[in-house]
Amino acid sequence: MTAYGNGGGGPTPAAPHFWQGAFIGDEQAGRRLAGLPAAVEAALGTVLETGTVLAACDALASALLDPEHPVHARLATHLPEDEDPAALLAELGHHLGRRELTRKLRRELGSAAPGRLNRPDAREAVYEAWAPVGMVAHIAPGNAATVAPLSIVEGLLAGNVNVLRTSSADTLFTQALMAELAALDPSGALAARIVVLRFPSARQEWLRLMCAPADAVAVWGGESAVEGVAAHVPPGCRLVEWGHRISFAYLTADAWSDPGTLDALADDVCLYEQQACSSPQVVYLDTGDEAEVFAFAQRFADVLATRPPAAPLPGGQDADPAEQAELTTTELVARLEEHLGLTRVFAAPDGSWRVMADTRSPLTASPLHRSVWVKPLPREQLIATLRPMRRYLQTAGIAGSRTDIAELSRTALAAGVTRVTPVGAMLASYAGEPHDGVYALQRYSRRVAVQADPARFATTACLDDLVRPAVLPAPAGPLTGKESAQAANVQVERADAELYFHSGGSTGAPALSLFSYDDYDTQMHAAARGLLAAGYDPAVDRTANLFYCGGMYGSFISFFSVLERLGGVQLPLAAGADHRATARALIEHGADTLFGMPSYLWQLLHAEADALRAYGGLRKVFYGGEHFTREQRRTLEQTFGIEVVRSITYGSTDLGPLGYQCTESTGGVHHLHADLHTMEILDPEEDRPVAPGGTGRLVFTTHARRGQQLGRYVIGDLGRAVPGPCPCGSRAPRFELQGRTGDVMRVATYFLGHRRFVALAEEDGGHRGELQILLGRTDARERLTVRVERSGTTDPERLREVFLAGYPELRSAVSERLLDLVVEAVDGASLDRSPTSGKLRTVVDTRG
Numbered sequence: 132m133t134a135y136g137n138g139g140g141g142p143t144p145a146a147p148h149f150w151q152g153a154f155i156g157d158e159q160a161g162r163r164l165a166g167l168p169a170a171v172e173a174a175l176g177t178v179l180e181t182g183t184v185l186a187a188c189d190a191l192a193s194a195l196l197d198p199e200h201p202v203h204a205r206l207a208t209h210l211p212e213d214e215d216p217a218a219l220l221a222e223l224g225h226h227l228g229r230r231e232l233t234r235k236l237r238r239e240l241g242s243a244a245p246g247r248l249n250r251p252d253a254r255e256a257v258y259e260a261w262a263p264v265g266m267v268a269h270i271a272p273g274n275a276a277t278v279a280p281l282s283i284v285e286g287l288l289a290g291n292v293n294v295l296r297t298s299s300a301d302t303l304f305t306q307a308l309m310a311e312l313a314a315l316d317p318s319g320a321l322a323a324r325i326v327v328l329r330f331p332s333a334r335q336e337w338l339r340l341m342c343a344p345a346d347a348v349a350v351w352g353g354e355s356a357v358e359g360v361a362a363h364v365p366p367g368c369r370l371v372e373w374g375h376r377i378s379f380a381y382l383t384a385d386a387w388s389d390p391g392t393l394d395a396l397a398d399d400v401c402l403y404e405q406q407a408c409s410s411p412q413v414v415y416l417d418t419g420d421e422a423e424v425f426a427f428a429q430r431f432a433d434v435l436a437t438r439p440p441a442a443p444l445p446g447g448q449d450a451d452p453a454e455q456a457e458l459t460t461t462e463l464v465a466r467l468e469e470h471l472g473l474t475r476v477f478a479a480p481d482g483s484w485r486v487m488a489d490t491r492s493p494l495t496a497s498p499l500h501r502s503v504w505v506k507p508l509p510r511e512q513l514i515a516t517l518r519p520m521r522r523y524l525q526t527a528g529i530a531g532s533r534t535d536i537a538e539l540s541r542t543a544l545a546a547g548v549t550r551v552t553p554v555g556a557m558l559a560s561y562a563g564e565p566h567d568g569v570y571a572l573q574r575y576s577r578r579v580a581v582q583a584d585p586a587r588f589a590t591t592a593c594l595d596d597l598v599r600p601a602v603l604p605a606p607a608g609p610l611t612g613k614e615s616a617q618a619a620n621v622q623v624e625r626a627d628a629e630l631y632f633h634s635g636g637s638t639g640a641p642a643l644s645l646f647s648y649d650d651y652d653t654q655m656h657a658a659a660r661g662l663l664a665a666g667y668d669p670a671v672d673r674t675a676n677l678f679y680c681g682g683m684y685g686s687f688i689s690f691f692s693v694l695e696r697l698g699g700v701q702l703p704l705a706a707g708a709d710h711r712a713t714a715r716a717l718i719e720h721g722a723d724t725l726f727g728m729p730s731y732l733w734q735l736l737h738a739e740a741d742a743l744r745a746y747g748g749l750r751k752v753f754y755g756g757e758h759f760t761r762e763q764r765r766t767l768e769q770t771f772g773i774e775v776v777r778s779i780t781y782g783s784t785d786l787g788p789l790g791y792q793c794t795e796s797t798g799g800v801h802h803l804h805a806d807l808h809t810m811e812i813l814d815p816e817e818d819r820p821v822a823p824g825g826t827g828r829l830v831f832t833t834h835a836r837r838g839q840q841l842g843r844y845v846i847g848d849l850g851r852a853v854p855g856p857c858p859c860g861s862r863a864p865r866f867e868l869q870g871r872t873g874d875v876m877r878v879a880t881y882f883l884g885h886r887r888f889v890a891l892a893e894e895d896g897g898h899r900g901e902l903q904i905l906l907g908r909t910d911a912r913e914r915l916t917v918r919v920e921r922s923g924t925t926d927p928e929r930l931r932e933v934f935l936a937g938y939p940e941l942r943s944a945v946s947e948r949l950l951d952l953v954v955e956a957v958d959g960a961s962l963d964r965s966p967t968s969g970k971l972r973t974v975v976d977t978r979g
Contacts, residue, residue: 143205147329149306152313152322160328164337167294168344171266174292174323178602181236181244182806182834184287186604187315188227194311195224202311209304214276223277223308227284233649233837236288238563239570243653243835244806246290247601248581248594253663253697254670256585258594261576263290264369265346270338270360271305272351273298279305282349282571283325284312289575292324294341299331318602332359339363347371347575371574376408376525376567377496380554381415381508381539383531387427392530393434395555399528401438402558405499409526409550409557412497415508417531421490425475428488428505432477435484435501457498458482465489494520510539514546521547525567528557589668590794592660593806596861601806606832610818612845613642616785623839632685633967634784641967644685644784650836654787655692657804658780661791662693664802664861665753665777667724669699672751675717677727677735680705684967685784686755690726706731706969714739717746724751726779729759730901730971734959736771747772753779756970758799758868760889762899781868783846786833790866793859799868800853802861807835810866811843812852826851826869847872874973876906879913879949881940885973888917888934896933897924903962906976913978914951915941920959927954 146154150163151170163170194202198217207216225231233243240261242249248258267286271279279295283305286293297305306327313322330337338360342348347369350360357372364370380399386392399411414431416424465487468474478485484501492508493516508516517524527543529536529551540551549568552559581594591597629648633641646654663669674694680687687705694701702720704713706727713735716722725732732752736743743749752759752773759767759776767773781790781801789808790801803810811830812821821827829850832842849872853865874885885904892898900920907914917934919925931954935942944950963972 144209144303144306144310147303147306149309149325149327151324151326152310152319154306154310161337164328164340167340171292171344175263175265177320177323178599179287179290179320179324180602181246181288181290182601182603183316183318183320184284185229185232185243186834187312187321188232188284189229190315191308191312192224192227192229195220195227206304206307206311209302209307211276211302211304219276223280226277226281230837232284232288235563235572237649239572240289240576242656243649244601245576247806248579249656249660250592250663253592253659253699256583256588256591258581258583260579261289261572262579263292264575264577266292266294266344267575268342268345268348269293269295270348270350270352270356271295271297271301273301275351276304278351279327280308283309283327285571286575287321287324289572291347291575292326294326294328294345296338296341297327297329299329301329303329335363342368349373349574369574371571373567375523377412377494377520377523378409378526378528378557379413379415379494380411380528380530380557381417381513381543382427382529382554383417383535383539385532385535386530386554387416389530392554393431395530395553396431396528397434397438398555399557400435400501400503401441404441404501405497407558409552410499411503411526411528411557412499413494413504413506415492415506415513417510418507419509421507424490424505424507425488428475428477428486431503431505432484432486435486435503436479438484440483441501454498454500458485458500458502461498461502462487492516510542513539513542517543517546517548524548526550526552526557528552528554530554590664590666590859591861592663596863598862600803600862600864603805603809603832603834606809606811606830606843608842610813610830610843610845611841612847613785616644616839616841616844617642627837627839631683632784633683641682642784643683645839646787647837650787650839651692653835654807655689655696657807658689658782658788658791659693659696661780661788661802661804662697662753664791664793664859665779665796666751666775666794667697667699667753669694669697672724673700673702673720673722674724674726675702675704675713675722677704677706677713677725677731678755679728679731679967679969682967686728686968690755690779710735710738711742714742718742718748721748723748724753725749726753726755728969729754729757729763730959730962730964731969733759733763733901736767737959740770744771749773751775753777755779755782756968760893760899761798762893762897766899786831786841786844786846789831789846793857793861795858796865799850800865801868802857802863802865805863808833810864812850812866815849815872821851824851824854828872829866829868871973876904876974876976878906878915879944879947881944883915883938883941887938891933891937892917892919892930895937896930898930900925901959901962901971902973903971904974905963906974906978908978909951912949912951914953916953916955918955918957918962920962921956925956927956930954 144154146156148155148160194200197203210216236243245261248260251259269282279297283293283295309325309327313325342363345368348364349371350357351373353375357374380396462485465474465476473490475488486503488505492506495504524547527548529539543551623645627647628645630646630651632644676690678686678690691703702722704716749771764776767776778792780788782788788804790803792801809832812827813830814821814827826849829846829848831844849869850866853867857865870886876883889902892902898919900922903918905916945952963975
C-alpha cells in the first residue's frame, strides 16, 4: 500500500486510487473492491457527526480561498490544463464553506444536525431523523472538475459511505482534494467514508463490484451513460440520475421588443458557450406569427454579432471534430429548409455563432457553441408542445410582465420544467437550490422514525442523548471574552446580523450580541429540548411568560420562541409593575406554569400571595438568569404549593443556551448542550484544565453559529464537572455552577464570596429572601453592607453574628479594623437591580 507521496507536507497522490485515507494501486484496489461490502459495514459502524463534516469542509474552504496556502498550491497542480486554478478553487471554496453547507442542510433536510432523533412535535413521543441510505456509488462526469468532490461532500453530509469513480482520462484532482479533506478530521471518520477510484468504463467488473453493495447510485451523463450504469444497479437500490437537460427562453411580445431583454438573452447564450444544462438552446416567442419569428431572429443575430468571440481553447487545441461536424450539419440542414419556407438562418461569417429561426414549435436540441433556435409557441400550446420532452426539461428563462411571469411560470412547471429564472440569470443559482427538481441530500437519505412509550420518554427530547453525547471538534485558539465578542461584532457581515440583542447589564454595561435567524432558530430548538428534559409538558402545561421585555433584551422574546416551537400554551404577559393585574390574568386564564427571573417571580408571588394561594393552581416554575436559594425553593413549595422549581436554561446573550436541567438535576447542576458547544473547565488563574472534580472557570466554544464563531469564550462563571452517569439516562456531560467570578470580592486584603453569605444566611440565620452586598468606603476603612430582604422574622443583628461566626476571613477583617460590617433589612423592591432584565445585582461596588 502506498500512503502519501512526498508532496511537501501534505497528502499528495502517489497512486491513482484513494481508499479510506490511503493511496493505493490497481492491484490492491481490485482486492479491496472484492471486500467492499465488509468495508462499508465497518465504516457505517463508526460515528460521523454532521459538525465534523462542516468543520473539515470549512477548514478546507479557507485553504482553497487563500492563494498563499500550501493546500491551494498542492491542489492546483492536479487541475486539468483547461481550468483556471484560482477561479476553480475559489468556486469550490465558496461551496464548501460552513455558511453555504449549513444553508444547504437547513433547506434540504430542515436542520443543521438532521441525523439526530428529535421530536418533530414536542407533544408526542415520536422521534424522526434523516438517516444515510448507507453507501452511495458516484459515477462522475469527465467534463466538470467540481462535480465529483461536491457529490462526495453531499454524500458525507447525509452520513453515507461514498465510493466515487472518475474517468481514466481525469487527473487525480478529486483524489487529492478528498485526501486534504480527510486529513482535516483527526477522528478518521471522514476518511472511513471516502473511496475514490479511477478506471475506464470498459472495466465493467470493477463497476459491478462498486455498485453491488450500494444503496444509491448517482450517475452523471446522457441516456447511454445512465443505461450502462443501470445494468449494474442491484434491485431496490436507488438510481439517482443527473443526466443531460435542455433549457429554453420564453419571451412575450413586450419582452422581445425590449433591447435590454435581447442583451440579457445574449449573456445567457455566450456564458460558458451553452455548455451548461441551464443555457438556452431554444428561444420561444409567445406568438404564432412566422414573420415575427424571422424578424426577432434577425434582431437577435445582430446582438450576438456584437459579442466578443469565445475564448480560444487552452494550448491551442482544435475544436472537437464530432462537435464541429454537428454544428456544420445542423446549419446545413436548416439552410436547406429555407427553400421550403420553414427556416431562416443568420450566422457569423466565421461560424462563431448562428441563429436558426424555425416555424415549427417542437423542442429541438441545439449543437451549442452559440447556436440558438428561435421558434413560435403561443402560451396556450405550451404544455402540449413541451410535455412530451418533460424528462429532459430543466430551466425556462421567462421575460414578460409581472402577471405574464406568474402565469407562464405555472404553465412551464406544469409542462415539466423544474426551474424558472429571469432571462439573463438562467445560469445563476442560489445556495440550497434544488437540482433537476430534487434535493440531492434527500436522495442520499432516508426519513426514519421511532415511536416510544409516552410515559417512559416524557422528558426525553432527543433519543441520541441516551446513547452518547454529540462529539464536536476540540476547541483551539486563545481564550476570548465579552470584549473580544464586542470587537468581533464589527466584522459580522450584514447578512448575518439579522437579530440584535442586548444583555441585561447586571455585571456592567449592556453588551450587544448579533445573530442570524438560522442560528437563533437552532438555539431556540436546543432550549426547547432542554425544557422537555426539565419536566415541561407542552401537551398540558399552561405557561405565563413573565420574563422582561423591551430595550433589545432577549429573554421574553427567546422564550416566546421556545414555547412556539414546543407548541405549548402561552400567556405572553412579560414582567410588569402591576402585580395585581398579572395575578388576575394568571387566575383568569388558568396558568399553572411560570417562566421568569427569580427576583421578579419572588416579588410577584409575595405581593399577591393571598390571591395566588387561594387560586392554588400554580404547579411549576422555570427560572433563568439567577438562582432561587434552597430556602426560597422551600417557600415556593410549602407556601404556594409549587411542585417543580427548575432552571429554564443556563446560557448567555452572546452564546445562547449552554446547559439545561433534567428532572434529576438539583441546585446548579446542568447538562451541557453538547450538540452546540464544547466546554472546558480551566484553572482560575491559568490556561490549563483543573484537576478532576476541581472548580474552575467555565469556557465554552460554540460550533453552531453561522455568522459569529465564538471560540474558548470565558463566560465569567465558575463551575465543576459532575462525574458519573446521570440517573435521567442522558449521556450529555454535566457540570455544576459554583457562582460568578465577579461574585468573589477582594475586600480589606481578603477574598469574600457572595454565595458564602447566602449559605450562612439560609443555613444558620433562617433567612429565605434575597441578599445583596454593597461595597463602599468610609474615611477610615472599607465598608461592607449586607442588604437582606425584610420579612416578619428578619433580625439584622442576629445575621451579623452569623456572618462573623461562620466566615473566618470576614471576622479577621473586622477584628483587624480593616472593614466595617453592616447588615440592613430592606424591602425587596428597594434592592438594586438591572433596569433591563430585572436581575438582582448580587454585588454593588461603589468604591471607585
